[in-house]
Amino acid sequence: MLDANLKSQLKAYLERVTQPIEIVASLDDGAKSQELLGLLRDIQGLSSLITLRDDGTDARKPSFSLNRPGADISLRFAGIPLGHEFTSLVLALLQVGGHPSKESPDTLAQIAALQGNFVFETYFSLSCQNCPDVVQALNLMAVLNPNVKHVAIDGALFQEEVDARQVMAVPSVYLNGEPFGQGRMGVEEILAKVDASASTRQAEKLNAQAPFDVLVIGGGPAGAAAAIYAARKGIRTGVAAERFGGQVLDTLAIENFISVKETEGPKLASALEEHVKQYDVDIMNLQRAEQLIPGRDGALHEVRFAGGASLKAKALIIATGARWREMNVPGEQKYRNHGVAYCPHCDGPLFKGKRVAVIGGGNSGVEAAIDLAGIVSHVTLLEFDSKLRADAVLQRKLGSLPNVTVITEALTTEVTGDGRKVNGLSYKDRQSGDTRHIELEGIFVQIGLLPNSDWLKGAIELSPRGEVMVDARGETDLPGIFAAGDVTTTPYKQIIIAMGEGAKASLAAFDHLIRTSAPE
The missing domain is CATH 3.40.30.80 (Glutaredoxin)
Structure with a gap:
């Protein structure tokens, strides 16, 4: 065996x-x-x-x-x-x-x-x-x-x-x-x-924390890099994250992380956490940021969390990353995890021998369709644009599969079901204007990412897409507050880019600290 x-x-x-x-x-x-x-x-x-x-x-x-x-x-x-x-x-x-x-x-x-x-x-x-x-x-x-x-x-x-x-x-x-x-x-x-009392005890513990020199919000690649670079400067550093590893935890194969020919997301996330733990960094998990209260005129910045905790710091680095974009059509939320899924690697085996759809014609969508084709009876890939946007090598592989149908210029309008699980979807043909329906048992949504920045609205400058506006040093419009990774306007959402941006923001935060002082 x-x-x-x-x-x-x-x-x-x-x-x-x-x-x-x-x-x-x-x-x-x-x-x-x-x-x-x-x-x-x-x-x-x-x-x-x-x-x-x-x-x-x-x-x-x-x-x-x-x-x-x-x-x-x-x-x-x-x-x-x-x-x-x-x-x-x-x-x-x-x-x-x-x-x-x-x-x-x-x-x-x-x-x-x-x-x-x-x-x-x-x-x-x-x-x-x-x-x-x-x-x-x-x-x-x-x-x-x-x-x-x-x-x-x-x-x-x-x-x-x-x-x-x-x-x-x-x-x-x-x-x-x-x-x-x-x-x-x-x-x-x-x-x-x-x-039941765990969250209360944790909140009390966090509220008793002394202010940090640098507090990183988010534990993905950008947050981990920022924490390491700050800790190496010998300053008091903390990381508060909803889950350490972030979006990387939901990534299967990683083949473009330079110097590592191939790895998997959970392995990389575990390695990131172990690396951070090599330094004197206070890691606070299961902390979802709810509100930013910027310090004015050199005062401490404050972040409040869903569990009732509050942390303060002289400098903040926002690295809360992004999440899967949803279709926002009727039926999607009702049938989420009852036929509507976002991780083909995780949930694909549950649809063995069934008919599924993949929404999205970028690399993620085409890769999902290729993987699912080896498990399910038939895959229908729907793309809003007039052509697929995935790399040519992936499109060639997709075109060679006999149980895949590609539909372009398709706008998904509704997820349908029988009250318990998905039984199909409706879409609008953008060329003819006709509405059509496909009978199937599963829908895998692969249409990009949304920044995790809702908690920052009204406190910091965001782009029309909700991304944190940053300059070349990772600085926001507020002194002492920096941002890095997929939550920002930095182009190309890649792990290696997020790490570099996290390191840069941390160096900029340290530079800010040695030029300013904040009263405790």
């Missing part, structure tokens, strides 16, 4: 296991059960501390549980956790086997103190780069607290269950049988939802 190289790497990891692990598999006569059994036997053979039984009675087959004899751990994988979820399996083995987590002591203590009954079910796909964060967070909680139970379910393998629950986006999490959340969530975010 595992090749020699992967076995060698896994064996090295399993040498960190200090306590016995019991694997109990629940199998049937199907090919997937035999495939899973082969994987588990390979794992068993790599450590004398691992035992394997194949007499499990769980209703989901194939599946397997991980436990520590004498402990009360309820952690299960339903399916074969390869692809992006192989890392989740390795971490689960290590943690069940006694290897400590890298989470902060405060987070581990918060998990252990949870009271109540928490039965989590997570639906994932093997191609989803967002799913491992959720699976790994809930697995860790299940290892540390017997009140928490977790099963990670491969949606593509348990299609009947997915259809019955109308799961049309991953990761989708259920708690005690009820929908809990969708999309990427880390352990801190999950704890904030299940621990």
Whole structure:
């Protein structure tokens, strides 16, 4: 099942296991059960501390549980956790086997103190780069607290269950049988939802912070670069981010980051965070900025956050990035995550054998159509313009696929459904003026980005597109406030450009600080 190289790497990891692990598999006569059994036997053979039984009675087959004899751990994988979820399996083995987590002591203590009954079910796909964060967070909680139970379910393998629950986006999490959340969530975010007093405690902690020399709002490539450059100057630096990594977390393949031939968004985001942590930077996650109160005449700038916290600084660097642009047509919000999706890599496997549409003819849209064509029965790509805007090499690949139809000069006007899920879309032919309808089960929207700047309106100068106006040094129209990355008017929204702009804004902020002073 595992090749020699992967076995060698896994064996090295399993040498960190200090306590016995019991694997109990629940199998049937199907090919997937035999495939899973082969994987588990390979794992068993790599450590004398691992035992394997194949007499499990769980209703989901194939599946397997991980436990520590004498402990009360309820952690299960339903399916074969390869692809992006192989890392989740390795971490689960290590943690069940006694290897400590890298989470902060405060987070581990918060998990252990949870009271109540928490039965989590997570639906994932093997191609989803967002799913491992959720699976790994809930697995860790299940290892540390017997009140928490977790099963990670491969949606593509348990299609009947997915259809019955109308799961049309991953990761989708259920708690005690009820929908809990969708999309990427880390352990801190999950704890904030299940621990009612967590946000209050966090707000109190942030409100007690002394003013920063430089406060960065946003934790994507621009924000990370800005924080590193500020911290290297030896000044008090903080980063407040809704989620560290930003839009990069939703990016799969990255092949144009100079000096790195190929990587994936979550890997790059993790590397960014680790790099920032090498310096004396206060990282404050799960903080969504709501209001900017600029300091006048040299006073401190203030940022207020959704959870009730407030932070002050002598200089601010705004790096809140951008988000997926929506179509803003009737039915889009109603059927969001019920057929309307924005991540083809994550949610594509849930539409296996079905008919889908991709909205957008740029690189993202054409790449999405190419990827989906290998999974679904048919892809219809709709582009507003008279021609596709994607790179020529992508257009040639798209044109070679027999199950793709391209429609140009198409203005999407409505998403239709049966009340529970999408069943089609309507569009206007911009040449003839006719309105037409396509029957399908899924719609993937790939029409660009919108800057995350709503919280800045009325406080700082924005362009007509909502981008923060900056000069060549990253300066805004307000002294001591700088901006960088996709939230700004800087052209070409690329990771490498955002990093450079973040570094530049940070150097400009430091230059500002050494020329001015702000009263505390």
